[in-house]
Amino acid sequence: MSKPCLKYLALLLLAVAPLGALQAAGNPPLSADDISWLRRASFGLDSATVERYQELGRTRFLDEQLAGGDDPLPPAVAPLINSFEVYNTSPAKLVADYRDEAKKAKDVDAADANAKEMAKKDFRMYRRDLYKQSAEVELLRAIYGRNQLKEQMVWFWLNHFNIYAPKAAVGLFATDYEENTIRPHALGKFKDLVMATLESPAMQLYLDNARNVRGKTNENYARELMELHTLGVNSGYTQQDVQQLSLILTGAGIVPQRGRDVIDGVDSSFLNPRPGVIRNGLFVFLPGRHDYSTKQFLGHTIKGSGFDEIEQAVDLIVHQPACAQFISRKLAAYFVADDPPPALVNAMAETFQRTDGDIAAVLRTMFLSPYVTTGSGKKFKDPTQFVVSAMRLSYDGKPISNADPLVNWLNQLAEPMYGHITPDGFASDSASWSSSGQMAKRFDVARAIGSGHNRLFANANADGEATRADPPVLNSPLFQQTLASTLSTATRDALAKANSAVEWNTFLLSSPEFNYR
Numbered sequence: 001m002s003k004p005c006l007k008y009l010a011l012l013l014l015a016v017a018p019l020g021a022l023q024a025a026g027n028p029p030l031s032a033d034d035i036s037w038l039r040r041a042s043f044g045l046d047s048a049t050v051e052r053y054q055e056l057g058r059t060r061f062l063d064e065q066l067a068g069g070d071d072p073l074p075p076a077v078a079p080l081i082n083s084f085e086v087y088n089t090s091p092a093k094l095v096a097d098y099r100d101e102a103k104k105a106k107d108v109d110a111a112d113a114n115a116k117e118m119a120k121k122d123f124r125m126y127r128r129d130l131y132k133q134s135a136e137v138e139l140l141r142a143i144y145g146r147n148q149l150k151e152q153m154v155w156f157w158l159n160h161f162n163i164y165a166p167k168a169a170v171g172l173f174a175t176d177y178e179e180n181t182i183r184p185h186a187l188g189k190f191k192d193l194v195m196a197t198l199e200s201p202a203m204q205l206y207l208d209n210a211r212n213v214r215g216k217t218n219e220n221y222a223r224e225l226m227e228l229h230t231l232g233v234n235s236g237y238t239q240q241d242v243q244q245l246s247l248i249l250t251g252a253g254i255v256p257q258r259g260r261d262v263i264d265g266v267d268s269s270f271l272n273p274r275p276g277v278i279r280n281g282l283f284v285f286l287p288g289r290h291d292y293s294t295k296q297f298l299g300h301t302i303k304g305s306g307f308d309e310i311e312q313a314v315d316l317i318v319h320q321p322a323c324a325q326f327i328s329r330k331l332a333a334y335f336v337a338d339d340p341p342p343a344l345v346n347a348m349a350e351t352f353q354r355t356d357g358d359i360a361a362v363l364r365t366m367f368l369s370p371y372v373t374t375g376s377g378k379k380f381k382d383p384t385q386f387v388v389s390a391m392r393l394s395y396d397g398k399p400i401s402n403a404d405p406l407v408n409w410l411n412q413l414a415e416p417m418y419g420h421i422t423p424d425g426f427a428s429d430s431a432s433w434s435s436s437g438q439m440a441k442r443f444d445v446a447r448a449i450g451s452g453h454n455r456l457f458a459n460a461n462a463d464g465e466a467t468r469a470d471p472p473v474l475n476s477p478l479f480q481q482t483l484a485s486t487l488s489t490a491t492r493d494a495l496a497k498a499n500s501a502v503e504w505n506t507f508l509l510s511s512p513e514f515n516y517r
Helices: 005-014 030-042 049-055 057-069 078-082 092-108 113-143 150-162 170-185 190-199 201-206 218-231 239-248 307-318 321-335 341-356 359-368 383-395 404-411 436-451 477-480 489-496 500-510
Strands: 252-254 278-280 282-286 295-297 300-302
Touching: 005 489, 030 049, 030 057, 030 383, 030 477, 049 057, 049 078, 049 341, 049 477, 057 150, 057 359, 078 113, 092 113, 092 170, 113 150, 113 170, 113 383, 150 170, 150 321, 150 341, 150 359, 190 307, 201 252, 201 300, 218 307, 218 321, 239 300, 239 307, 252 307, 278 500, 282 477, 295 307, 295 500, 300 307, 321 341, 341 359, 383 436, 383 500, 404 436, 436 500
Parallel strands: none
Antiparallel strands: 252 282, 278 282, 295 300
């Protein structure tokens, strides 16, 4: 038998070795309940997460995760993320540069058909690259972030407060939306999160509130703010409430990006405060565009007063019992079960109301309940959870140099980052992601991740050739500690029949045990 075959046979025998044989000295073994709990509290397990959990125990580990705190870039991939234009450039500068590139393409002589077509192609590539960078920033954070519960909440809220990057200039603000709107509030007060999304240029553009002005109202954002973001469609609000909220929201928009006073993408006339004008980054409230009539909203009278009306309306919305129920149920449906136990949702909603919408407190109620690991069934991973968890298990903190494949895999799996057209976001229920077509695609992605031939380490060498990585060793102590004991007989039989490390890796990442959590 050849040496490679002997080496692979040793790995294969390792797969069925007793779990305790590989238990690290000094660390208590993980119980089945621990493993199940950790797989819900994180995108997927890596050695650092397991070790920290073993060191702290469940409650202290959870409290550390919920504390949030500063959220620096993961050291393993900080240089890569810092190299992205969308990360290291201000939104105003991105807008100015984007306009320059668009003008450059437009100004090419139309008589030169080839040059014109090339200019259009270059502009499309420029726009596509900005979008790709934004997706890569979020995916790299999800894979390498130490606070995995917070990383999950960033993804959860990005999907809950969905934006669609290809619409108009929305994509220019996608990274700013993730880094400066969602991330700082992911574990904070829900009202602060709603206000932050309301003031985001990405949301203002996506749901057309930037065009919502006195005498020419646009109800898009007002409707989705209540239906999808806070209360739910059957919560009792009326069409009149939608109309009144749209009036309240008039005047909220984005600093004008055109005109003779524009400097570096920002209208300089807004740099000095004026009465009634509210400015936060590129968000602006303009009194001259606001409807100052008295409004009747959710059974309350709101007198015309400018931006203060918006804060009053949001306060009314988030203190509705329906809001506590809606958000609690959606969180439980993401983490626990497609149809979460009513007792759990009610307990979370009670915490939501008692703590004035403290997201961390609501999560603590959920994660310290027995429902997270027992009696609620398994949750099938959505594509983002699948790709991120596969990367965390396969490479276990090893930094990659090229995140393009991550974006491509999510595109193949029909869950492109910032790519859901409608404001309801991607579904999180198991049925939406467990079709035969989805599983066939997952098998392809599993093979790409498990083979090492995926360009994740595609730095060119001195001869200009891209480096090729060996297959990752999924059959590792991490696997033994966390997944080995959960495998069914059918999965073990399939792994035993694998003819190579690549095939073994592919079978494991395609298995039901890995795709459910």
